[in-house]
Amino acid sequence: xxxxxxxxxxxxxxxxxxxxxxxxxxxxxxxxxxxxxxxxxxxxxxxxxxxxxxxxxxxxxxxxxxxxxxxxxxxxxxxxxxxxxxxxxxxxxxxxxxxxxxxxxxxxxxxxxxxxxxxxxxxxxxxxxxxxxxxxxxxxxxxxxxxxxxxxxxxxxxxxxx
Numbered sequence: 831x832x833x834x835x836x837x838x839x840x841x842x843x844x845x846x847x848x849x850x851x852x853x854x855x856x857x858x859x860x861x862x863x864x865x866x867x868x869x870x871x872x873x874x875x876x877x878x879x880x881x882x883x884x885x886x887x888x889x890x891x892x893x894x895x896x897x898x899x900x901x902x903x904x905x906x907x908x909x910x911x912x913x914x915x916x917x918x919x920x921x922x923x924x925x926x927x928x929x930x931x932x933x934x935x936x937x938x939x940x941x942x943x944x945x946x947x948x949x950x951x952x953x954x955x956x957x958x959x960x961x962x963x964x965x966x967x968x969x970x971x972x973x974x975x976x977x978x979x980x981x982x983x984x985x986x987x988x989x990x991x992x
Contacts, residue, residue: 831936834964838955839934845924846911854900854922862957864989865898866982869937869951871970873905873913886919888979896990902926904948937966954982956989
């Protein structure tokens, strides 16, 4: 599991931003700026919709071009494109069907039957790809709370003010 202070593993995933479907690479997207990786379960699930819309409305995303956000779930790019359009999401949504990025970031729960279930969470990396903050939901279906976003917002402001 990737923890605070560790180097964030790189990845390339297919995803969408607006109407465009293409590959996104962490190193190219982050490119020396703080980036929030938001792990969520499904497009259109009530808790995840609240989570993704709250992130979209956060001030650091709206007013700070020095920070980026990547949403990651197991849904496909066409679902992401529709979800993004319906909810006016301004940041890319990426597809991790094989759950490899979830696993690399410790956002996976191994079940007794051998199945791997993704978990909701957020990871903030700085411009050098060092993990500065990590949060994961205790239960995927718990109501969305703003504390993780407020923590991330505070750290992003500190990182971009220096």
